[in-house]
Amino acid sequence: MNQIDYSIPAAPDEHHGAGREVESQADLASLRPLPRISIHAFCESDALQRTVERMARDRRMTKVNMRITNGSIEAAANMFASSPTPNLIIIETDTDPGHLLGELAPLAEVCDPSTRVILVGQYNDIALYRDLIRSGISEYLVGPVQMADLLASVAAIFVDPEAEPLGRSIAFIGAKGGVGSSTIAHNCAFGISNLFSTETILADLDLPFGTANIDFDQDPAQGIAEAVFAPERLDEVFLDRLLTKCSEHLSLLAAPSILDRTYDYGGTAFQPVVEILQRSAPVAVLDLPHTWSEWTRSLLAEADEVVITAVPDLANLRNAKNMLDALRKLRPNDHLPHLVLNQVGMPKRPEIAPSDFMEALEIEPAAILPFDVQLFGNAANSGRMITEVDAKSAAAETFSQICHIVTGRTEMRKIRKGGLSKVLGMLRRK
Structure with missing residues (x-):
């Protein structure tokens, strides 16, 4: 490959x-x-x-x-x-x-x-x-x-052309809590490593509540906390000791996911970690928690690619619009973040039509993932990725599409646009 x-x-x-x-x-x-x-x-x-x-x-x-x-x-x-x-x-x-x-x-x-x-x-x-x-x-x-x-x-x-290549960083963040950003980040990290046979590192940056260790059925003794709280020790050798192998080409820098301390960071706390990740692998996938702080803002501003995950409701529309506006200013010379619309078609939940949602944001979606509680629930409970549970599913194909887009291997597909008056009216009333 x-x-x-x-x-x-x-x-x-x-x-x-x-x-x-x-x-x-x-x-x-x-x-x-x-x-x-x-x-x-x-x-x-x-x-x-x-x-x-x-x-x-x-x-x-x-x-x-x-x-x-x-x-x-x-x-x-x-x-x-x-x-x-x-x-x-x-x-x-x-x-x-x-x-x-x-x-x-x-x-x-x-x-x-x-x-x-x-x-x-x-x-x-x-x-x-x-x-x-x-x-x-x-x-x-x-x-x-x-x-x-x-x-x-x-x-x-x-920039020394003889220096070691610098890997690309792809940051994933949710427009709201619980929208499935981590699930998408983990499946994309797994997909990139498998589809392209590319060494990939997944870094779970939600230190108190990260789920990457659960999603990959891992229980590492060390992880990203050791890197963040001991930056003076951080080098390629130290990083290698902190990584957990998830598959042939995917390694995990896991979050501790325990509440034995408070997790307060400065604005540049994670930058040394990201820099060492980029020197260690061609692709670093950053799973960010849904929070807007100096350190998340800094990482989003400097990442090579940004993926925002949202579900089709009004709060997500407002938050996604605010995030896109902020990132336009933080990244004036880069293309807009990719947006993934998740959990579309949940029974009995009033939703904004995907075409209306995207037109309100003036952006085309990288992907639209339908609600499938059975498939995603089975994958989460068994510590496996979607392609491992059902490689022929529509969701598996969609994750492949996202992997191609965020690595620059294909263009985004177009979606049909619809009316906007109702959505824009709701936004104006907020």
């Missing part, structure tokens, strides 16, 4: 530097987070300033110290004559090729040897590009520059 490709793009060549095409969403999604570096951008146009500001808000820039100044090459040279230079300087200029190298000379005199420079110019001239690269400029881009181009250029400089 094919393995999931989680490598970064190759560094751009000189032809890319002299006027690359706009990066696609897939190219942007494949970029890895940048390390802790400092960047100072000098922008002469409002367009580039907006592009740099948009890049600064990207989740891959979380660790970067970014500063933006309205100015030219001369302004940069004057500023750094009396202050240390950052790791990277981005400079916009409209100077013609014949005078550009001379204009850069004062800046070269005050730059630290380790400082890198990306130049954004107006001339698509390959001879100029070669001269600039020979003189020590790291990259030359022809304006107007797209955000993805600029971010890819920075990543090509500071």
